[in-house]
Amino acid sequence: MRKKTFAAAALLAAASLTLSACGSGDDSGTPVSVVSEDPAARKAATVLDQPFEKPDLVLTDTSGEKYDLREETAGRPTLIYFGYTNCPDVCPLTMNNIAVAKKQLSKAQQDALRVVFVTTDPERDTPAALGKWLKGIDSQVVGLTGDFDTIQAGARALGISIDPPSKDKNGKIVSTHGTQVIAFSPKTDGGYLLYGEDATVDDYTKDLPSIVKGERP
16 A cells, blocks of 8 residues: 655645655555755655654564664664565565665775665565565565564664555555655764665765765765
8 A cells, every 4th residue: 555654844844745655545644754945956865854764673573583673773774665675566676776886885885885775575575585575685684574663663663664464455455654764874864865765876876875874876
C-alpha cells in the first residue's frame, strides 16, 4: 500500500515534501520534520533545519547478534532506511541505487559508510531471510530485525510512519511505510539529510563522498 507523509517547513510556511511507500493506496499525511528548501534547481537531498537524533534502537542483525544502532554507528557516516524484503518496488530499487553508488567510493570510504536496512515486516524478515536478500544487493549492508513496536518507535523518531503488516484485498501481506532515507553525519551523529524515493543512482553517487565527510552535498 502507498502512504504519503509530509515534511512541513518552519512554523507557518506552506512548503511540503511528499514521500510515499511500497505499492499504491491512500493519501493521508502526517508531519515529519522542519526542513529547509533550496529555491535553486531540484536537489535529491532535503537539508533538515533540525537534524534528527539517531534513534535508540537495539535490534538483531543478520547473524542473530544484538545490534545497538547508536553504539555501532557512532562517529560513522550512516544511511538508514526502513523497508521489507517482500516489497515489490521501492525497497529493492532504493537499496540497489545506494549499493551501485557506494561502489563508486574508494575502499576506505566504503568501509567507513554504514548502510542500515531496518525491516518493517519482522515476522517474515528473520535474520536469515534478511541476510539472504541483502547479500544479493550489498553484503556490507547492516540488516536489522526485531520487535515490531520497537522498530515502529525508532522509525517514528525519524518522522517515518510505519503500519503493522496487513493483508490486502487479495490476501497478500503488505507493509505500508514511509520511504525516506536519512543520512547521519559522522561529525555530529545527527540525521541532517533526507532523501525521497525519487533519488537516483546519480544523486547518491554525487552526494555520498560529501556524506562520508559529514559535509552538506
